[in-house]
Each structure stands twice: as C-alpha cells, then as structure tokens.
Amino acid sequence: MTIGLYAPGASALHRLPAGVKLGALVAASLALFAIPSTIVALAAVPVAFAVYLSTGLGLNRLILELRGPALLLCFVFVFHALAGSVEEGIAAVARFAALILLASAVTLTTPVSEMAALVERLLGPLEPLGVNPAKVGLAIALAIRFVPMIAEEYRQIREAQAARGLDRNLLALVVPLIIRTLKAADDLADAIEARGIET
Amino acid sequence: MTRDVSTRDIVYIALFAALMAAVNLVPPIQVAFLPVPITAATLAVMLAGCLIGAKRGGLAILLFVLLVALGLPLLAGGRGGLSVFFGPTAGFILSWPVGAYVTGWLTEKNWPRMNAVWFFIFSVIGGIGVVYLIGIPWLALVAKLSLFDAAKGSLIFVPGDLVKAIAAAAIAETVRRAYPLMQAAR
Amino acid sequence: MIVLDGVSHAFDGRPVLADLSLTLAERRIGVVGANGSGKSTFARLLNGLVVPSAGSVLVDGIDTRRDAKAARRKVGFVFQNPDHQIVMPIVAEDLAFGLKPRGFGKAEIAARVDAALSRYDLAHLRDRPVHQLSGGEKQLIALSAVLVLEPALLVMDEPTTLLDLRNRNRLAEAVAALPEPVVMVTHDLDFIAGFDRVLMIEDGRLAADGLPAEVLPFYRERMR
Numbered sequence A: 001m002t003i004g005l006y007a008p009g010a011s012a013l014h015r016l017p018a019g020v021k022l023g024a025l026v027a028a029s030l031a032l033f034a035i036p037s038t039i040v041a042l043a044a045v046p047v048a049f050a051v052y053l054s055t056g057l058g059l060n061r062l063i064l065e066l067r068g069p070a071l072l073l074c075f076v077f078v079f080h081a082l083a084g085s086v087e088e089g090i091a092a093v094a095r096f097a098a099l100i101l102l103a104s105a106v107t108l109t110t111p112v113s114e115m116a117a118l119v120e121r122l123l124g125p126l127e128p129l130g131v132n133p134a135k136v137g138l139a140i141a142l143a144i145r146f147v148p149m150i151a152e153e154y155r156q157i158r159e160a161q162a163a164r165g166l167d168r169n170l171l172a173l174v175v176p177l178i179i180r181t182l183k184a185a186d187d188l189a190d191a192i193e194a195r196g197i198e199t
Numbered sequence B: 001m002t003r004d005v006s007t008r009d010i011v012y013i014a015l016f017a018a019l020m021a022a023v024n025l026v027p028p029i030q031v032a033f034l035p036v037p038i039t040a041a042t043l044a045v046m047l048a049g050c051l052i053g054a055k056r057g058g059l060a061i062l063l064f065v066l067l068v069a070l071g072l073p074l075l076a077g078g079r080g081g082l083s084v085f086f087g088p089t090a091g092f093i094l095s096w097p098v099g100a101y102v103t104g105w106l107t108e109k110n111w112p113r114m115n116a117v118w119f120f121i122f123s124v125i126g127g128i129g130v131v132y133l134i135g136i137p138w139l140a141l142v143a144k145l146s147l148f149d150a151a152k153g154s155l156i157f158v159p160g161d162l163v164k165a166i167a168a169a170a171i172a173e174t175v176r177r178a179y180p181l182m183q184a185a186r
Numbered sequence C: 001m002i003v004l005d006g007v008s009h010a011f012d013g014r015p016v017l018a019d020l021s022l023t024l025a026e027r028r029i030g031v032v033g034a035n036g037s038g039k040s041t042f043a044r045l046l047n048g049l050v051v052p053s054a055g056s057v058l059v060d061g062i063d064t065r066r067d068a069k070a071a072r073r074k075v076g077f078v079f080q081n082p083d084h085q086i087v088m089p090i091v092a093e094d095l096a097f098g099l100k101p102r103g104f105g106k107a108e109i110a111a112r113v114d115a116a117l118s119r120y121d122l123a124h125l126r127d128r129p130v131h132q133l134s135g136g137e138k139q140l141i142a143l144s145a146v147l148v149l150e151p152a153l154l155v156m157d158e159p160t161t162l163l164d165l166r167n168r169n170r171l172a173e174a175v176a177a178l179p180e181p182v183v184m185v186t187h188d189l190d191f192i193a194g195f196d197r198v199l200m201i202e203d204g205r206l207a208a209d210g211l212p213a214e215v216l217p218f219y220r221e222r223m224r
Helices: A017-036 A040-054 A059-082 A086-109 A112-129 A135-163 A170-194 B007-025 B039-071 B082-086 B090-109 B116-142 B147-155 B158-178 C039-045 C068-074 C090-099 C106-119 C135-147 C165-176 C214-223
Strands: C003-012 C015-025 C029-033 C054-059 C075-078 C153-157 C182-185 C199-202 C206-212
Touching: A017 A040, A017 A086, A017 A112, A017 B082, A040 A086, A059 A086, A059 B082, A086 B082, A086 C106, A112 A135, A112 B039, A112 C054, A135 A170, A135 B039, A170 B007, A170 C075, B007 B039, B039 B082, B039 B090, B039 B116, B039 B158, B090 B116, B090 C068, B116 B147, B158 C039, B158 C199, C003 C039, C015 C039, C015 C054, C015 C206, C029 C214, C039 C153, C039 C182, C054 C068, C068 C075, C068 C106, C075 C135, C090 C106, C090 C135, C106 C135, C135 C165, C199 C214, C206 C214
Parallel strands: C029 C182, C029 C199, C075 C153, C153 C182
Antiparallel strands: C003 C015, C003 C054, C199 C206
C-alpha cells in the first residue's frame, strides 16, 4: 500500500530496516543538540543533504518538503539576529535544516505499514504497563479507514446544505458530519463485536 | 493506558483522529483583521476534548500525531512525516494531545452544567492555554531563543485560536444536545 | 438453530420487543416490519449484540447472556451499510482481521482469505483499498469477511437497502447459493418471497409467522 509521503525506490536507505533508520535519526538529533558547536551544526547540513540525495528522490520533492519549514527557519534566524547573535541564529537554523533533511529522508524511504509495524514492536515492552500494541494497531488501521469515509460524508453533506444555501455555514457542515460519522463509528464497533472479536 | 479502553472507545479514538486529519485538509481561512491565516488543527483538539472526554479525546489526538509521525501528510498544507518533529514548532504539535486531555477532563468534571460558554472556556484553557504553555518553552529551548521572543512570535496566532474556540463551543453545544456522548453511548 | 424463550427488551426504559417465544430452524427466514417496529433489535438479539432484558436467546444451545462471545462466533452478521462494517483499509486485511484472534498462522489466514474471495469471484479486489470499491463490491466483501469466519448461520440486517438493482440481484444469487441458514431482516419483499418462513414484527410483537405466501400479502395489506 503506498499511502502517505513514502516514495518507492531501491536505494540503500530504502532497504534499511525502519528501526535502524529511526534509531540513527534519534541519535543524530541528540548529538546535534548536545554539541553546542556552530561548526558541527554547519558541517551536518551537507552530510544530511548527501543522505537525502542518496535516496534517489529528486529535488522537486525536497523543495515541496521544505517549503513549510523554510519560512519557520527564517523567523528563527530573524529573532536571533534581532537579539544580537547572528552566529547563534546560523547554528540554530543549520541544526534544524540538517535534522529536517534526515527525518524527511527516513519518512520518504519507509512505507507507512512498515512504520506502523515498528510502532507495534516498540510498544511491546510497554505491555506490562497496560499498553496493548494490537489495540494501537487496530486504532491506526481504523483511522486510515475513516479518512476517505469522512471525506465522502463531507461531500454529501456539503451538497445537501448547498441545496438550501447553507454550504458556507460551519455549524451546518460540521455538526451533521460529526453526528453521521459517530453513527458510523457506533455501527462499526457493533460490527467488530459481531465478528466475535473482543479487545 | 489502553487496558481500560473498550472496542467502542478505540473506534471513537480512531474516528476523532481521522476527523482531525480531515479538518486539516480544509484549506487555511484568511480572516481580514487577522495577520495570519487560521488553520483548523486546534479546532479538532478542542472538539475531541469537548465531545469524547479526557482519555478518549487525548488518545485520539495522540493517535493523530502518531499517524503524522508514521509518514501520513495530515498536517495543514499536506505536511507530515518525522521531519515536523525535528522542526522548531514540534512542541505545539506534541502539546495537542495534552490540550485535548485537559479540555476533556474539565468537560467531564462539569458535564451536568455544560453549555456553550463553558465549552468555550474549557476550549481556551486546553486548546490555547496548554498548547502555548508547552509549545512556547519548547520553541525557546530548541531554537535557543529567549522565552519572551518565542512568545512574541507565537502570539500572532492567538486571535485565530479564539475564533476556533468560539466555533468549537458552538459545534460542541449543538452536538451535545443531538447525540449524548459523555454517558458513553450504549 | 436459535431458540427465543419469553424474550422482552427495553432500551432506556422504553420497551422495544415484548414476549417473543420462537424456534428458528428453517433454512431461510425473512423478517419484515415497519421502521421502528423493533426488527433491527430482533436481529441483534440473535447474535448477542443485544442481550434481552428478560427471557433467553439460545444459539445452538449457547445462552447469549452467559457467553455472548461464543454466540457471536456461531452467528455471522451482515449489516445494512458495508462501509460501517468493513474495519480495515485494504480488502484482504479486512478478511484477515477476524481470523487473526482465532490463532491461525499467516499462511493459513492467507489461504482462507483467498478461498473466501474466490467464492464470489472477488480475487482481483484482494489488495485494493476498500474506499475505491463500488457499493455492491463492498457488500460482497462484507459478506465474505463474515463467511471467512465460518459461522453456523447468518443474520442479515437490510443488506440490500443501499444496493442498486444489479447489485441487489447479485447479492440475491450469493445468498441463494449459501449452504448456511439465513435470517434476513428486509424491506425487499421479493427477496424473501421464496424463503421458507417469514416473521412479521409490529410494535415489538410478533404479528404474523408463516409461509411467505401467507404473511407477505397480510403485511402488504397492513402497510397501506
């Protein structure tokens, strides 16, 4: 299933297990925040960029990914510059840029299903605390199932409200959407129980 | 944490995570007198707390955050993936489940007297108060900014958030009268 | 076989069903009644989704009040709206969903899923996202997801309401070919005209019980 931001490919990063990639990402972020050196932060950017390019995904995708954070990073830099420390600003922006690049590389090379399986595995040790990984897995699957259902319900409701001139009224759109999807949720809970599945 | 969560709770949790995702697909709304567009994310945070309570509401938004981390492009503007958790505003995103929990906790404690005004007040406390209380220090810490600068940069969003709290209160009050959820349907 | 003995049910203090005593043993049983007559509650009593306020429901000897879980395993339930029944995002995942808790291995689950899908020539839908399917395909997937669990009998709650005529006919064919006994709640009187028995529920009471040729004309007359 190719949903989400995952982009299929055959690079080394694509083949690496999700757990290894996630572990490396966490280690990199801890290191970058623990070492208060501008040089290290600056050096991390080209390294992260190289890692990103190794996935074989084009620059178009990168620009799309970074459009949002870029604006944020500008703000961060401006605040630092106004506070009088341009060097601090450069270091902060470089740190974020490197980590965002690395994290994007992980997300783009790991299918959602593999990430979900990793989450279930990582939650395993928490079972004695009452966390049930199977329930978390069910919740993830149900949420993915609900998104297109909600979109379709919303389309129908907007049409019905447009017919009486209420398609720009937030209450007229959201209240029926919530009530109809709650009904669907109640039915679905019945259906899960009807299949003899107890959680 | 999930031991006392029934099948029906899981379905509700998944539904509100999906509603949060759907709400984020609505393009940001530009209101004339506000400097920044209103994105809908915290509207769903407030609604989750108001409508399905502390535990389920908090877990629903936590599930949404997890879905984003797994690589689904569910944040405003189609953003998602692990990268958002390494950006300067990660604290705001991580504060959402806590905000929903707090709004839900206050709503549950005061359920018999709930009306639009209380929904508004609790939405402001959970969906604005808690979110900024976590988001701003996080921003200050990771971007190495002073708390004051971090707060200054964030406060332009407050007017939009207040508009959302009004919307959340109106929606929650209408749904409360139409579909009683807090007594755990059936 | 399902045996109801003195079954009454109230929901929020409001009586929905009153004093039903029935033995359901025929291969095909239709249930008719106006909206709000209590027939959906009746269907949900048969598999323990609803437990009676008074009296008992025995599914092959299992009391739904004592062991609702075991009763549900005996009775497959098909709902009106397949979108509210299908749990997982992908077709094959949904069929596998009910099998996993029964302790089957991966290969066994895959084999059973494939067998269930080929029963209605649905194998080509195996890896498709559910939301891309047509209403008729979804209803057949919902039916397959129930049949894969090998229930002893099936209860269907208005399964044709949301289907167009072609898909309704396709479902009629599928139901006709089922070896399992079926209890079907429906407004589609043609669908059950060939059944072995029809129950008519009115205001929570059994108003008629007999062959379709006797009950259906009576029901049509009452609905004028």
